[in-house]
Amino acid sequence: MSVEARALAQRVREHVVDVCATVEGGHLGGSLSCVDILAVLYGAVLRVDPDRPDDPGRDVFLLSKGHAAIALYATLAERGFLPRGELAGYGVLGSRLTGHPVRAVPGVELPTGSLGHGLALGLGLALAARLDGRSGRVVVLLGDGELQEGSCWEAATVAAAHGADRLVAVVDRNDLQQTGPTARHAPPELLADRWRASGWAVREVDGHDHAALLDVLGGAPWEPGRPSVVIARTVKGHGLPFVAGRTHSHYATLSPRQHAKARRALDDFHAGRRP
Amino acid sequence: MTGPSEATGPSTRHAYRDELVRLMAADPGLLCLDSDTGLFSGIDFGDAAARYLDVGIAEHTLMGVAAGLAAGGWTPFVNTMATFAATRALEAVKIDIAYNALPVRIVATHGGVSAGHLGPTHHALEDLAVMRALPGVTVVVPVDARSTESVIRQLASLPGPAYVRLGRKPTPPLDGVPLPVLGRVQPLRAGRQVVLVACGPLPTRAAVAAAELLAGDGLDVGVLHAHTLAPFDTATLVGAVGDAELVVTVEEHWRTGGLGSVVAEALCELAPRRLARVAVADRFVDTVGSQEQILERHHVSPTGVAGRVRAELGLAADRGPSHAASHRKEIHP
Numbered sequence: 001m002s003v004e005a006r007a008l009a010q011r012v013r014e015h016v017v018d019v020c021a022t023v024e025g026g027h028l029g030g031s032l033s034c035v036d037i038l039a040v041l042y043g044a045v046l047r048v049d050p051d052r053p054d055d056p057g058r059d060v061f062l063l064s065k066g067h068a069a070i071a072l073y074a075t076l077a078e079r080g081f082l083p084r085g086e087l088a089g090y091g092v093l094g095s096r097l098t099g100h101p102v103r104a105v106p107g108v109e110l111p112t113g114s115l116g117h118g119l120a121l122g123l124g125l126a127l128a129a130r131l132d133g134r135s136g137r138v139v140v141l142l143g144d145g146e147l148q149e150g151s152c153w154e155a156a157t158v159a160a161a162h163g164a165d166r167l168v169a170v171v172d173r174n175d176l177q178q179t180g181p182t183a184r185h186a187p188p189e190l191l192a193d194r195w196r197a198s199g200w201a202v203r204e205v206d207g208h209d210h211a212a213l214l215d216v217l218g219g220a221p222w223e224p225g226r227p228s229v230v231i232a233r234t235v236k237g238h239g240l241p242f243v244a245g246r247t248h249s250h251y252a253t254l255s256p257r258q259h260a261k262a263r264r265a266l267d268d269f270h271a272g273r274r275p
Numbered sequence: 276m277t278g279p280s281e282a283t284g285p286s287t288r289h290a291y292r293d294e295l296v297r298l299m300a301a302d303p304g305l306l307c308l309d310s311d312t313g314l315f316s317g318i319d320f321g322d323a324a325a326r327y328l329d330v331g332i333a334e335h336t337l338m339g340v341a342a343g344l345a346a347g348g349w350t351p352f353v354n355t356m357a358t359f360a361a362t363r364a365l366e367a368v369k370i371d372i373a374y375n376a377l378p379v380r381i382v383a384t385h386g387g388v389s390a391g392h393l394g395p396t397h398h399a400l401e402d403l404a405v406m407r408a409l410p411g412v413t414v415v416v417p418v419d420a421r422s423t424e425s426v427i428r429q430l431a432s433l434p435g436p437a438y439v440r441l442g443r444k445p446t447p448p449l450d451g452v453p454l455p456v457l458g459r460v461q462p463l464r465a466g467r468q469v470v471l472v473a474c475g476p477l478p479t480r481a482a483v484a485a486a487e488l489l490a491g492d493g494l495d496v497g498v499l500h501a502h503t504l505a506p507f508d509t510a511t512l513v514g515a516v517g518d519a520e521l522v523v524t525v526e527e528h529w530r531t532g533g534l535g536s537v538v539a540e541a542l543c544e545l546a547p548r549r550l551a552r553v554a555v556a557d558r559f560v561d562t563v564g565s566q567e568q569i570l571e572r573h574h575v576s577p578t579g580v581a582g583r584v585r586a587e588l589g590l591a592a593d594r595g596p597s598h599a600a601s602h603r604k605e606i607h608p
Binding site: 056103109110111114116117119120121122123124125126127128129131132151154155157158161162 | 306325326328330331333335336338339340341342343344345346347348349366367370371374375
């Protein structure tokens with residue numbers, strides 16, 4: 001397990017909790033569920049350089065589940081794309097840190113937020129790289145609720161038809177959406193089969209196991225000519241036992257008391273102390 | 276089923292197709308992105324073959340992929356039907372293309388009622404209203420094949436996004452008219468009493484012919500050709516309108532939101548005067564008819580436009596059928 005990715009994940013979780021305690025609050029649960037995925041990507045997998053953000057040979061990351069913007073901003077800050085101090089200004093007049101990612105934020109490739117756009121965008125970027133003879137990969141992080149949008153499957157089908165093997169999708173499968181379990185709308189157990197049937201190579205991992213994430217993400221694409229998808233089993237609100245796995249973790253504006261409690265809980269979590 | 280056809284000359288979509296192939300051969304940065312339209316069937320792209328991509332029947336993905344390709348440094352020409360671009364895939368156009376101000380050229384065929392008897396699911400009577408509402412999108416309606424070639428050439432170097440509305444069947448050329456300049460209203464005929472403003476192949480020809488008919492009545496009628504709805508050349512409009520007592524717009528679009536609205540907005544702010552809009556009535560067209568027949572029924576025709584002008588001026592319609600009553604019904608439904 002990469003010490004760097006583990007430390008990165010811890011700091012990002014702390015930032016997420018801190019930002020959700022600012023005036024506008026934030027999408028707490030869905031940001032926490034993907035922290036480990038982001039930490040492994042930005043800590044160990046993606047070829048990106050904050051000093052050369054336009055390097056044509058870079059890997060590209062798109063946060064298709066754009067409401068997890070806080071997790072992305074925190075990760076980008078920890079990796080040096082923007083100052084850590086800027087996070088405290090999230091949601092405040094004059095800040096460039098909007099509730100869903102925008103291009104004005106260094107490290108954000110394309111704006112997202114309306115679910116169901118990222119995969120087509122990523123496919124376009126992957127095809128652009130292929131036409132240019134560039135080797136960079138494009139990683140697109142999607143939510144499992146987001147996959148209820150048909151546009152995702154339309155893009156997935158086209159990606160497979162075009163053999164876009166530089167395209168890697170990651171599904172943050174936390175089994176929850178804003179109003180409750182995703183299972184009410186689409187059976188989660190069919191997810192892997194749906195991707196396979198769409199022509200993708202599929203791996204399923206524990207989305208909080210850094211070693212497992214590194215193994216599959218680092219090794220993608222696994223099959224030449226076939227795009228790859230990592231279905232990462234995660235917990236919404238992971239790291240905070242009092243919200244983990246709960247619907248109400250979706251959005252939170254933490255009071256000072258809740259903020260303090262959350263930071264203590266994170267300290268325990270990171271130290272391996274169970275409640 | 277089909278009315279008398281003036282079908283001479285190539286269609287605007289075939290003229291575009293052939294011009295794009297020429298441009299792609301010369302400019303290695305251009306791409307052609309298709310969605311099973313069939314427009315490029317049998318076309319030999321030669322060395323540019325790798326730059327033709329077909330995503331299939333997937334318009335939302337079409338626009339998202341176009342945006343990704345453009346963000347990756349390419350200049351895509353994107354092909355679909357007008358209504359699919361403007362409504363079906365609109366969110367991707369709005370957020371992925373327009374919001375990012377990417378150099379994507381959406382070339383949308385079957386604009387207006389050029390799909391004729393194929394019905395409302397294939398008509399695009401809202402596309403100009405929709406597309407011009409998106410900040411930064413250039414919206415242009417070429418008037419014939421020759422103009423289409425010129426517009427496409429100009430678009431190859433436009434830094435931002437563009438929407439080009441083309442037709443379906445062969446389009447008669449508008450003779451004696453200079454090539455269009457993107458973003459500029461084109462005066463076709465001088466006239467100070469009434470000014471007609473038109474866009475689109477059939478409406479523009481109707482306006483030109485109507486001006487001739489009205490000149491026979493002793494009226495001094497000017498004609499402006501407004502191929503570019505956005506950005507709109509208000510300066511030329513205001514200058515040409517001068518002291519005219521009446522401005523009449525002519526278009527192949529619902530009355531709401533298209534050229535008539537563009538001109539209404541401009542005149543209201545800059546040079547208020549009486550305006551009448553000749554357009555397709557604000558309802559879905561689900562009766563069978565060709566493009567020409569549908570437009571004739573909505574008075575988008577030489578006699579229809581001339582009749583409207585006479586009605587607005589309170590003149591006797593002794594030179595042709597009176598449309599006064601039906602016009603008033605259109606104005607006050």
